[in-house]
Structure formats: structure tokens, C-alpha cells
Amino acid sequence: xxxxxxxxxxxxxxxAIADGKAYDLAPVxxxxxGAFLAGGTDRAAAALAAGELAEVSTDGVRIGAPIARPSxxxxxxxNYAAHAAESGAEPPENLVMFTKAPNTVSGPYDEVPIPxxxxxxxxxxxxxxxxxxxxxxxxxxxxxxxHIAGFTVANDLSEREWQLEISGxxxxxxxxxxxxxxxGPELVTPDEVDFGNLRLRSWVNGEPRQDSxxxxxxxxxxxxxxxxxxxxALEPGDVIMTGTPQGVALSxxxxxxxxxxxxxxxxxxxxxxxxxxx
Numbered sequence: 385x386x387x388x389x390x391x392x393x394x395x396x397x398x399x400a401i402a403d404g405k406a407y408d409l410a411p412v413x414x415x416x417x418g419a420f421l422a423g424g425t426d427r428a429a430a431a432l433a434a435g436e437l438a439e440v441s442t443d444g445v446r447i448g449a450p451i452a453r454p455s456x457x458x459x460x461x462x463n464y465a466a467h468a469a470e471s472g473a474e475p476p477e478n479l480v481m482f483t484k485a486p487n488t489v490s491g492p493y494d495e496v497p498i499p500x501x502x503x504x505x506x507x508x509x510x511x512x513x514x515x516x517x518x519x520x521x522x523x524x525x526x527x528x529x530x531h532i533a534g535f536t537v538a539n540d541l542s543e544r545e546w547q548l549e550i551s552g553x554x555x556x557x558x559x560x561x562x563x564x565x566x567x568g569p570e571l572v573t574p575d576e577v578d579f580g581n582l583r584l585r586s587w588v589n590g591e592p593r594q595d596s597x598x599x600x601x602x603x604x605x606x607x608x609x610x611x612x613x614x615x616x617a618l619e620p621g622d623v624i625m626t627g628t629p630q631g632v633a634l635s636x637x638x639x640x641x642x643x644x645x646x647x648x649x650x651x652x653x654x655x656x657x658x659x660x661x662x
Contacts, residue, residue, distance in 0.1 A: 385429050387416050387534075387571045389448040390440075393491070396448040399440060400432055401570055407437035416571065417452040418621030421516045421533040425573060448491040450536050450571035451514055456622045457484040457565060458612060459540060461555070463602050463627025470635035479603050479611050484540075484625075485560040492568035492657035496541065498643060499561040504544035505641040505661070508628035509586040509594050509649035511579065512538035513605060514571055519618040525606035531618065532609065534573045537651045538625045539566045539586075539659065544634050567623065569655045576653070579605045583652040584629060589645055593638060596629030603627075 388406065389396035398409040398416045412428045413420040420428075431437050461480035462468040468475045490496065498505050516533030540559070547558025579598060586594040598604075603611070608626060612618060633640045641647065641661050650656040 385425060385573045385576070387425075387428070388450050388569060389416055389452070390442055390445045391448065392446060393448065393494070399442075400428055400437060402432060406440050406442045407432055408440045409437065411436055415452045416450060418455070418619060421451075421514065422620040425516075425533065446491065447493060447569045449489050449567040450569065451567065451621055451623070453486050453489055454621045454623045455486065455619050457486055457488070457625065458622065459484060459559070459625040460603065460608055460627045464596060464600050464629040465602060466596070466600075466630035467628055467632070470630050470632070475602055479608065481612065482555045482559065484565055488560050488563065488565040490563040490566050492537065492566050492655070494563060494566065494659065495662050496563045496566070496659045497662050498641060499543055502543050502545070502561075503640065504633070506542045506544050506633045507586055507588065507593065507641065507647045507649065508540040508542060508632055509584045509651065510538040510540050510625045510628050511582060511584065511598055511651050511654075512536045512567060513609065513624040513626060515618045515620055515622040515624070517620055519609060519613040522610045522613040525610045528606045528609035528613070529574070532574050532605075533620070534571045535577045535579060535654060536567050536571050537569070537649060537654050537657055538623070539647065539649045539657055540625050540628060541565070544640070566657055566659055568657065572654055578653075582654070585650050586631065587648045588638065588641070594629050594631030596631075598626070600629065601626060
């Protein structure tokens, strides 16, 4: 099943997507948030099957992030060997984790401002996991799958000078500028997603940049959820960005983003984003 949020920023309403049509989820939930994800998806499916959800038009309507603001955004760094190499690092032996501020979330087609003083704003297409139920000290990777509500597309935008050169040893400065976490357009439930074999691509001004597959992840989806649960409690609605493949500006092969640039990122079967940078 697929879910989305439509409408003006800050006033989005939840919808279910089926056969290319949108259906109002108001009879089931006020929003697509942690409370809904912890069991509400089954209620939504039942309501849709019973014909209880009214069809709504999405023509000319803004598409927001497919989940309301999460309590946390966790990110896995250098999770593709080729990206680690282009960053000048060896593939990690242990999973690298950093966080982004939850207020960085924006819609998949929203304009993104290049931060004041930035010279090295970079793009990163990623598969994002959305947590469905609380996960803490999970016993196995197989158990981890029971705690995933679905998947979506993420662009883990980064300011590389702030991340790496004036970071003080942590990456957070370069990761949490406004609108630096575009999500969506849809949240897709696990039964529709072959998360271990998804093509990821990105383009800047129509020119190809990244082209890889989640089969190349160093740490796969079940391991990421299980591993993180050993160190923190994942809450319903939390987002986990799983890492980006090679082909970013940090490689030195491409220029960093400038005002007027258009970035597109796509994960196979989950949809495509498009951001104009201002």
C-alpha cells in the first residue's frame, strides 16, 4: 500500500494511493505520523477495500513529505564502498551513524535554499526506512523487519565544507540546514518493496550523476534496524536514511550546487523527486 500527504506546507492531509488514485484518509487518521504507523496501515487498507474512503483530486496540489515530522532522523554514512572511496575513506568496519534535525524535512518538489555562505552544497539520493513500531534491543535482523512501516525516497542534502572542514569532528553542521531532507513522494509498505534490489539514480540539470543499486549496500536494511536498536530506541515515524552511492560533488568530478540548479533523485518503484535550488 502507498501513502502520501497533500496540501499547503504545514496543512497537509493524508491520502492513500491505489491504482494511481488518491483517497482521503480522514476517516482513519488525522495524519501519517507515528501513531498511525503503529497499526493504522491495516485499518487504512480495510477502509479502502470496503469503499469507505472518498477519492480526492491531486491536480495542481502540492505533495508534501509522506510522513509528518519524525521524532528523529538517523543516517548511515559511507554505506556504499564506492562512495567511501570517492570520499577518501576506507569502507567502514562498523556502521557509521549521524543524525539530522527533524525540522529539515520538506516535500519532494519543494524549493530548497542554498544556505547562506555555502560553497559546497551537495546532493545524495538514498533509500529511507520509516519505522512502524518501537524497536529497542532487537534479538535478530529477522525481527527488525517487523518494525518497518515502509520505505520512501530521500535526498540527504549536505554542505561539505561545514560537514568535513569546520565540523569539529562531527558531521551535524553540514547536514541540518533548512529543507535539507526532502522525502517522498510516497511511503510504500514493505510488501511492495524489494529493498535489497532497488536502483538509485540522481541527475543535476538533466545530467546523470549517481546510478547504483541497494544490493551494493555494505550494511543492509535488516542489519541497520537491528544494529541501531542496540544503541537507541527507534520510535514509530522515525526515518533512517541508509546511505548514498558514488557520484556526488564531493568526488571532485562534478561542481557543487548553485542557485538555479535542478536536482532529481529516484529510487526504483518508490518515485522521483525534483528540487530547484534557490
